[in-house]
Amino acid sequence: MSALFPFHGGLKTVRHKTESNQTPIQAGILPPRLTVPLRQHIGAIAKPLVQPGDRVLKGQMIGQPDGYISAAIHAPTSGVVSAVDQQPVPHPSGLSDLCVTIETDGEERWIDREPVDYRRLHPSELRQTIRNAGVVGLGGAGFPSAVKLNLAGRSEPLATLMLNGAECEPWITCDDRLMRERAAEVVAGLQIMAHLLEPQEVLIGIEDDKPEAIAAMTAACAGTGYEVRPVPTRYPSGSVKQLVKLLTGKETPVDGLPVDVGVQCFNVATAYTVHRAINCGEPMLSRVVTVTGQVHRPGNLETLIGTPFAELIKQCGGYRENVERLIMGGPMMGFALHSDDAPVTKAANCLLAAGSAELAPELPVLPCIRCGACMDVCPANLLPQQLYWHARAKEFDQARDCHLFSCIECGCCSHVCPSHIPLVQYYRYAKNEIWAKEKEKQRAEQARQRHQARMERLEREKQEREAKLRQKAPVRPEPAVASTNPHSDPLTPAPSPAKGEGHPEG
Amino acid sequence: MRFKTVTSPHILQHTSVGQVMRRVLYAMIPGIAALVWFFGWGVLINLALATAVALGAEAVMLSIRGKPLALHLGDYSAVVTAWLLAVALPPLAPWWLTVIGVLAAIVVAKHLYGGLGYNPFNPAMIGYVALLISFPREMSAWLIPHGMGQSHALGLLDTLQIIFGGVGSLPIDALTGATPLDVLRTKLGLGQTVAEIRNSPVFGIVAGQGWEWVTAGFLAGGLWLVYTRTAAWQIPAGLLGGLAVMATVFYLIDPQHYAPPWFHLWSGAVIFGAFFIATDPVTASTTPRGRLIYGAGVGILIYVIRGFGGYPDGVAFAVLLMNIAAPTIDLYTRPRVFGEKPS
Ligand code: SF4
Ligand code: SF4
Numbered sequence: 001m002s003a004l005f006p007f008h009g010g011l012k013t014v015r016h017k018t019e020s021n022q023t024p025i026q027a028g029i030l031p032p033r034l035t036v037p038l039r040q041h042i043g044a045i046a047k048p049l050v051q052p053g054d055r056v057l058k059g060q061m062i063g064q065p066d067g068y069i070s071a072a073i074h075a076p077t078s079g080v081v082s083a084v085d086q087q088p089v090p091h092p093s094g095l096s097d098l099c100v101t102i103e104t105d106g107e108e109r110w111i112d113r114e115p116v117d118y119r120r121l122h123p124s125e126l127r128q129t130i131r132n133a134g135v136v137g138l139g140g141a142g143f144p145s146a147v148k149l150n151l152a153g154r155s156e157p158l159a160t161l162m163l164n165g166a167e168c169e170p171w172i173t174c175d176d177r178l179m180r181e182r183a184a185e186v187v188a189g190l191q192i193m194a195h196l197l198e199p200q201e202v203l204i205g206i207e208d209d210k211p212e213a214i215a216a217m218t219a220a221c222a223g224t225g226y227e228v229r230p231v232p233t234r235y236p237s238g239s240v241k242q243l244v245k246l247l248t249g250k251e252t253p254v255d256g257l258p259v260d261v262g263v264q265c266f267n268v269a270t271a272y273t274v275h276r277a278i279n280c281g282e283p284m285l286s287r288v289v290t291v292t293g294q295v296h297r298p299g300n301l302e303t304l305i306g307t308p309f310a311e312l313i314k315q316c317g318g319y320r321e322n323v324e325r326l327i328m329g330g331p332m333m334g335f336a337l338h339s340d341d342a343p344v345t346k347a348a349n350c351l352l353a354a355g356s357a358e359l360a361p362e363l364p365v366l367p368c369i370r371c372g373a374c375m376d377v378c379p380a381n382l383l384p385q386q387l388y389w390h391a392r393a394k395e396f397d398q399a400r401d402c403h404l405f406s407c408i409e410c411g412c413c414s415h416v417c418p419s420h421i422p423l424v425q426y427y428r429y430a431k432n433e434i435w436a437k438e439k440e441k442q443r444a445e446q447a448r449q450r451h452q453a454r455m456e457r458l459e460r461e462k463q464e465r466e467a468k469l470r471q472k473a474p475v476r477p478e479p480a481v482a483s484t485n486p487h488s489d490p491l492t493p494a495p496s497p498a499k500g501e502g503h504p505e506g
Numbered sequence: 507m508r509f510k511t512v513t514s515p516h517i518l519q520h521t522s523v524g525q526v527m528r529r530v531l532y533a534m535i536p537g538i539a540a541l542v543w544f545f546g547w548g549v550l551i552n553l554a555l556a557t558a559v560a561l562g563a564e565a566v567m568l569s570i571r572g573k574p575l576a577l578h579l580g581d582y583s584a585v586v587t588a589w590l591l592a593v594a595l596p597p598l599a600p601w602w603l604t605v606i607g608v609l610a611a612i613v614v615a616k617h618l619y620g621g622l623g624y625n626p627f628n629p630a631m632i633g634y635v636a637l638l639i640s641f642p643r644e645m646s647a648w649l650i651p652h653g654m655g656q657s658h659a660l661g662l663l664d665t666l667q668i669i670f671g672g673v674g675s676l677p678i679d680a681l682t683g684a685t686p687l688d689v690l691r692t693k694l695g696l697g698q699t700v701a702e703i704r705n706s707p708v709f710g711i712v713a714g715q716g717w718e719w720v721t722a723g724f725l726a727g728g729l730w731l732v733y734t735r736t737a738a739w740q741i742p743a744g745l746l747g748g749l750a751v752m753a754t755v756f757y758l759i760d761p762q763h764y765a766p767p768w769f770h771l772w773s774g775a776v777i778f779g780a781f782f783i784a785t786d787p788v789t790a791s792t793t794p795r796g797r798l799i800y801g802a803g804v805g806i807l808i809y810v811i812r813g814f815g816g817y818p819d820g821v822a823f824a825v826l827l828m829n830i831a832a833p834t835i836d837l838y839t840r841p842r843v844f845g846e847k848p849s
């Protein structure tokens with residue numbers, strides 16, 4: 001076994017994996033209505049291709065990628081579009097976003113599926129197919145995968161293609177079950193990725209608390225040269241930069257991406273989706289979601305995108321105890337949903353119905369005692385206490401200088417703080433403030449440039465007019481006001497000495 | 507169904523400030539036991555009195571500042587301050603000495619600076635230094651350790667009488683004597699060599715009679731604190747290292763006039779200071795390298811004050827001086843962030 005390169009910090013957290021990983025993935029029910037958000041990825045929102053009243057087939061594209069960094073959206077089943085409008089989406093803000101609502105017809109009528117042989121396709125065509133299939137990173141970020149599968153413009157060949165099966169967050173088991181049950185398909189997808197990226201090595205990182213998944217993946221990799229590398233169960237080993245460090249010893253630069261150090265990393269479920277897209281001709285219509293916590297029958301459901309969370313809960317036997325928070329994602333980094341009518345998206349890996357047994361009681365906050373417990377667990381090797389002091393004092397520039405933006409919001413610091421300070425909340429707040437200020441600055445800069453351009457134009461026009469005027473009447477003296485202070489009021493046009501010359505404004 | 511929204515993480519480890527502080531108290535028990543063994547009831551009376559006054563003062567200050575009482579009294583920080591100060595006081599110190607010291611620590615050094623977490627100076631050491639400067643005579647009236655004779659005769663009642671009534675059935679001068687560090691300092695001043703002084707009966711195997719066992723007790727507790735990560739290991743390591751280097755250099759230059767390093771390490775409040783005083787997180791440096799530097803600074807200053815300053819021991823002054831430097835040390839010892847180029 002090859003050596004690992006441990007990252008600084010991290011934690012042993014509670015696991016709670018067995019609640020949901022003991023039973024096979026079940027097919028999700030087909031709900032009467034699906035609400036499919038047009039933004040389920042990083043980048044521009046997809047452009048709707050359908051209107052209310054349109055009939056759609058299963059797999060039909062209903063949202064077109066808008067620009068390079070965007071992703072396609074498809075009808076998860078056949079039916080009739082009933083609305084294209086703002087609907088609640090799973091987002092920490094609880095805001096709405098543009099969604100396509102489909103009344104399902106229960107017939108599951110497919111488009112024509114065309115599996116392709118990826119070896120025969122030109123790489124750019126292959127990438128286009130993946131792009132049109134709406135494949136995005138399924139580990140949570142939702143970055144369009146086709147973009148990451150394009151290394152054009154990089155001079156060096158890729159050293160490592162990495163598959164992330166760490167699944168380090170407590171409670172979540174969807175990748176675990178996927179690897180156990182569909183290892184061959186995951187590896188088939190990985191082969192397509194490797195075909196496009198031509199890496200020198202292919203590594204698969206899996207936390208060692210998943211021996212079945214490790215065994216299944218190792219068996220599936222036989223003969224491919226791909227290597228399964230168990231990593232110690234230590235949160236957050238599934239965080240991309242930490243996993244890259246762990247397996248290759250390479251540190252992704254502060255402002256960079258893993259690809260800058262020759263590593264490209266994908267989630268195991270993403271590889272599975274690539275396999276479906278190419279080898280089966282099926283775009284991304286569903287995903288495996290772990291439903292766990294205070295539900296009667298926790299497990300993993302293969303759910304159509306757009307299914308309301310409430311349907312998943314119902315299929316798992318309903319809520320048990322008093323559920324206080326409904327968390328999308330894991331308990332360390334996931335966010336609490338405002339309501340269970342929001343729909344499953346491509347990024348929704350887990351739905352945790354958390355009651356008092358799962359949650360930390362809300363403890364009173366004490367002042368920071370500078371104990372440094374937060375620093376000891378920070379995987380980014382930051383000084384969380386210092387970031388907190390700056391964020392609290394609204395010293396955002398100092399916070400940025402202390403590498404606020406290297407914070408991956410993993411929550412380790414808050415988790416161990418004896419004063420129970422919601423540290424991550426402060427970092428998010430500081431980041432938002434800085435972003436807002438940046439936007440403000442950009443706007444001001446644009447306004448300034450516009451203003452300057454206008455002033456220059458006015459000045460030019462004035463001079464042109466004056467030049468004309470001089471040609472016509474060379475002896476007439478110039479009006480004093482116009483020449484001494486042309487900038488006196490930027491909002492009123494420069495005084496025009498010659499009436500009737502025409503004054504193009506705007 | 508609608509739910510509450512709270513930001514992540516949604517699970518927390520079971521730690522609290524109260525737990526951290528209680529660990530410090532537990533770790534002091536072996537050292538306190540040795541103190542009681544060698545110096546009698548007075549140690550316990552000081553501790554009880556200091557605790558009561560500290561909690562009272564804390565409660566009053568908290569209510570004046572409009573803070574929730576139960577929450578903050580439950581953090582045990584006032585008790586820790588009280589204990590740290592109490593064990594540093596002479597065992598027969600008059601009651602008002604303890605009261606003044608604790609009030610200086612809790613009211614002035616802690617709450618007037620903003621309370622827990624905001625005080626730049628170690629409160630217990632502010633209390634101690636205030637007493638040392640204002641009442642030098644009372645502060646130097648240390649009992650002669652038990653093993654050397656008289657003091658084991660002093661019962662609980664006698665002790666109470668001395669502490670609260672000023673007199674007991676025994677004259678206090680007969681019970682007290684110079685501490686080993688006092689002896690060393692005075693006799694070096696008289697021109698004796700270290701070897702001659704070491705023959706004095708106040709010295710035991712490594713350091714002062716009785717004292718050396720107290721030190722061993724605090725070392726045991728201190729190591730446990732480091733083991734449980736309640737105290738950062740860098741601070742005692744830096745402190746003991748800094749002091750050892752200084753002591754070794756001078757000892758090698760002139761063993762006649764400078765005590766050997768092991769004597770320095772094992773004497774006075776060094777071990778106690780290294781593990782219990784300097785490790786107070788609020789007033790120490792908070793970065794890993796910074797803590798080493800901070801500890802080393804305290805160690806070097808202790809030696810300088812002992813050897814060349816006006817006091818026989820220098821732990822309190824050294825800690826307070828380094829408290830001033832801590833924020834600056836932090837500024838220059840930020841660890842390399844993940845992905846940052848090595849500088
Ligand atoms: S863990 Fe909490 S109390 Fe300790 S230094 Fe960090 S923020 Fe401060
Ligand atoms: S949330 Fe940020 S500061 Fe806190 S431990 Fe994680 S990376 Fe470090």
